[in-house]
Amino acid sequence: MDFALFSFAPNINKDIYIKDPSSSDLGRSIILESIGMIDDLGFEDFTFKKLAIKINSTEATIYRYFENKHKLLIYLTSWYWSWIEYQMALKNTNIRPAIERLRNAISVLTHAGNYQNEHLDIHRLFKIICLESSKSYMIKNVDKNNKFGFYFNYKKIVSNISDIILEINPTYKYPHMLVSTMIEGIHHQEYFSLHLPSLTDKYENEDFIYDFYTQMTLLSISK
Amino acid sequence: MDFALFSFAPNINKDIYIKDPSSSDLGRSIILESIGMIDDLGFEDFTFKKLAIKINSTEATIYRYFENKHKLLIYLTSWYWSWIEYQMALKNTNIRPAIERLRNAISVLTHAGNYQNEHLDIHRLFKIICLESSKSYMIKNVDKNNKFGFYFNYKKIVSNISDIILEINPTYKYPHMLVSTMIEGIHHQEYFSLHLPSLTDKYENEDFIYDFYTQMTLLSISK
DNA sequence: GTATTATGATAGTATTACTATTAAATTAAT
DNA sequence: ATTAATTTAATAGTAATACTATCATAATAC
Numbered sequence: 460m461d462f463a464l465f466s467f468a469p470n471i472n473k474d475i476y477i478k479d480p481s482s483s484d485l486g487r488s489i490i491l492e493s494i495g496m497i498d499d500l501g502f503e504d505f506t507f508k509k510l511a512i513k514i515n516s517t518e519a520t521i522y523r524y525f526e527n528k529h530k531l532l533i534y535l536t537s538w539y540w541s542w543i544e545y546q547m548a549l550k551n552t553n554i555r556p557a558i559e560r561l562r563n564a565i566s567v568l569t570h571a572g573n574y575q576n577e578h579l580d581i582h583r584l585f586k587i588i589c590l591e592s593s594k595s596y597m598i599k600n601v602d603k604n605n606k607f608g609f610y611f612n613y614k615k616i617v618s619n620i621s622d623i624i625l626e627i628n629p630t631y632k633y634p635h636m637l638v639s640t641m642i643e644g645i646h647h648q649e650y651f652s653l654h655l656p657s658l659t660d661k662y663e664n665e666d667f668i669y670d671f672y673t674q675m676t677l678l679s680i681s682k
Numbered sequence: 683m684d685f686a687l688f689s690f691a692p693n694i695n696k697d698i699y700i701k702d703p704s705s706s707d708l709g710r711s712i713i714l715e716s717i718g719m720i721d722d723l724g725f726e727d728f729t730f731k732k733l734a735i736k737i738n739s740t741e742a743t744i745y746r747y748f749e750n751k752h753k754l755l756i757y758l759t760s761w762y763w764s765w766i767e768y769q770m771a772l773k774n775t776n777i778r779p780a781i782e783r784l785r786n787a788i789s790v791l792t793h794a795g796n797y798q799n800e801h802l803d804i805h806r807l808f809k810i811i812c813l814e815s816s817k818s819y820m821i822k823n824v825d826k827n828n829k830f831g832f833y834f835n836y837k838k839i840v841s842n843i844s845d846i847i848l849e850i851n852p853t854y855k856y857p858h859m860l861v862s863t864m865i866e867g868i869h870h871q872e873y874f875s876l877h878l879p880s881l882t883d884k885y886e887n888e889d890f891i892y893d894f895y896t897q898m899t900l901l902s903i904s905k
Numbered sequence: 906g907t908a909t910t911a912t913g914a915t916a917g918t919a920t921t922a923c924t925a926t927t928a929a930a931t932t933a934a935t
Numbered sequence: 936a937t938t939a940a941t942t943t944a945a946t947a948g949t950a951a952t953a954c955t956a957t958c959a960t961a962a963t964a965c
Contacts, residue, residue, distance in 0.1 A: 478942095485943075501822035506921065520943055522923070590820055597813055599724035601877045614880050632883060633894045639874065639881040640867040640898070647866050648859055654824045657837050658862040660855060671856045675863070678901045701911090708912075729952065743912055745954070 467576075469541040474607050475534050478524050486524055488514045490538075491579055493531055498583040502532060502591045529595065533609050536592045539584055540612035543567060544619070546574065557626040562673055564620050568645050569669040589646040617642065628680045637679055641672050690799075692764035697830045698757050701747045709747055711737045713761075714802055716754055721806040725755060725814045752818070756832050759815045762807055763835035766790060769797065770842070780849040785896055787843050791868050792892040812869040840865065851903045860902055864895050 473479075480486030492513050497505045507521045507528060525531045550563045572585035596610060604610065621634035631637075648668050651658040661667055696702075703709030715736050720728045730744045730751060748754045773786045795808035819833060827833065844857035854860075871891050874881040884890055 483942085503821065507923090508921075517944055517946090518923080519925085519945085523942080527922075593816055593820065596878065597816065597873070598726065605878060610878065614878070617881055633890070633897075635881055635883050636867075636871055636890075636894050637898070639870065640863065643866060643870050644859075644863040647862065650820070651862065655819065655828060655833065655837070658840055658858055660858050667856070667859075671859050674856075675860070675898065675902050678904070679898050681901070706911080730954090731952075740913055740915090741954080742914085742956085746911080750953075 467542060467545045469538045470612065471534065471537045471541065472608050472611060475530055475537060475609055476525055477522075480524050480534070485514070485516060485520065487578075489521060489524055489531075490535070494535065494580055494583050494587060497532075497535075497587050497591065502528070502587075502594055529598070532591060533595045533604070535584065535587060536595050537609065537612050539571075539588050539592070540616050542576070542581075543571060543616055544612065546571070547616075547619070557623050558677070561620070561623045561627065561676065564623065565641070565673050565676065566669060568642060569666075569672065572649070585649075589649045592646065593643070624676075624680050628682055630682070631680045634680075637676060641676060645672060690765060690768045692761045693835065694757065694760045694764060695831050695834060698753055698760060698832055699748055700745075703747050703757070708737070708739060708743070710801075712744060712747055712754075713758070717758065717803055717806050717810060720755075720758075720810050720814065725751070725810075725817060752821070755814060756818045756827070758807065758810060759818050760832065760835050761802075762811050762815070763839055765799070765804075766794060767835065767839055767842070769794070770839075780846050781900070784843070784846045784850065784899065787846065788864070788896050788899065789892060791865060792889075792895065795872075808872075812872045815869065816866070847899075847903050851905055853905070854903045857903075860899060864899060868895060 469481075478486065480490050489510065493505070493510055496510055496513060500509070505528060507518050507525075511518045511521055525534065546567045547564050550567055551560045554560050554563065571588075572582050574581050596604070598604075617635055617638045620638045624631060624634040624637065645668055648659050648671070652661055652668075659667070660671075664670065692704075701709065703713050712733065716728070716733055719733055719736060723732070728751060730741050734741045734744055748757065769790045770787050773790055774783045777783050777786065794811075795805050797804050819827070821827075840858055840861045843861045847854060847857040847860065868891055871882050871894070875884050875891075882890070883894075887893065
């Protein structure tokens with residue numbers, strides 16, 4: 460039980476799961492351990508069977524929580540975007556200038572992996588988001604999923620940041636493209652820097668991803 | 683047999699395949715029909731069994747060409763990037779100004795789906811590139827594949843365009859990030875415009891993807 | 906004309922992605 | 936405290952996937 464006031468509770472579409480994993484110890488361990496396993500094995504080699512063994516349960520039991528492993532991935536990404544929204548809201552509370560709010564948003568997106576959370580390992584979840592999250596919508600049944608609202612939390616982040624951009628420059632034509640390009644780019648660059656470094660420009664600069672995307676964004680929307 | 687002078691021949695790493703599919707009718711039909719099937723079914727539901735039935739052959743025979751379906755996908759992406767390089771070279775022959783060459787490069791990347799090729803259906807291949815190509819490197823064995831040089835053709839395109847950018851602005855710090863962000867972005871926006879339109883800004887503008895990425899790129903590298 | 910290579914036909918295995926059934930353990934309701 | 940309801944464990948089973956192996960036949964090369 461958690462009685463802390465204003466603690467984070469994710470907003471997750473109920474059609475993503477069969478039984479709410481946050482409603483039981485077993486459900487919570489499904490989420491917790493799946494993050495570890497997906498990070499270790501990759502989404503392709505991750506199976507409910509392996510997860511069941513790890514949490515000392517059975518395949519059939521996990522299937523009572525999630526229809527399949529893709530839904531679990533959608534749950535994790537949805538959780539992530541809900542949590543990102545919360546972090547952005549926190550960071551931008553009482554901040555007036557739109558440019559500062561935009562910088563903060565980009566900072567949250569690029570530094571998310573270094574944040575902490577009492578419930579799950581954000582660092583590993585962030586790695587999963589960078590490597591696997593596009594597999595939650597780069598699939599043939601994307602339209603059906605979208606109709607069910609499974610990508611709502613992601614689209615909301617894009618919409619929120621686009622609104623900030625339009626505050627800065629109301630005549631800018633491509634706010635949503637710019638934001639979705641930036642978000643996908645951040646995840647790709649994070650991944651490239653580890654595995655395909657010739658697609659990045661890392662050098663000595665620690666914060667090159669934040670620097671690049673703030674620069675790119677601010678120049679794009681400058682009047 | 684094709685005796686046309688200067689016709690396009692892709693440059694593809696020999697470790698991607700077991701037996702060169704371009705060396706036989708069967709091999710060519712594997713490539714041809716796999717493009718149709720992956721586009722129809724999506725990469726996840728595409729199997730060598732289904733392909734074998736389609737081309738009136740057997741699973742075992744297809745396995746003599748490719749170790750698995752991931753390698754086939756890597757072959758297709760590699761073919762694509764080799765072909766893109768050729769198209770860019772064609773389009774930029776005798777063009778002096780670097781800015782014009784950059785615009786041409788972005789034009790090829792965004793309009794590739796409308797090009798024609800005698801050997802295979804570029805329109806469908808482009809759809810596959812947009813939807814599936816990231817699955818060829820967003821995998822756990824990326825480092826092994828990279829060591830074998832499987833992503834060489836892609837990295838070369840990024841490198842070539844980065845060089846043009848550095849001609850325009852030799853002090854620009856992030857050419858590779860900008861180019862890889864643009865390329866992945868183009869594919870994503872192409873896909874989003876069909877399936878997740880709230881992540882784009884389509885309006886009436888036909889050429890919004892080309893417009894957006896040229897604007898973004900030129901503003902980013904402007905001094 | 907023989908040797909080589911490519912393909913077809915068939916079979917088989919381990920794993921995956923589930924579904925179904927029943928029993929035991931927990932939890933909630935009265 | 937007892938009963939009822941729900942959750943989980945245990946087990947079994949199926950169809951499909953992702954291969955590997957073997958052998959026969961067809962095509963091609965020398």
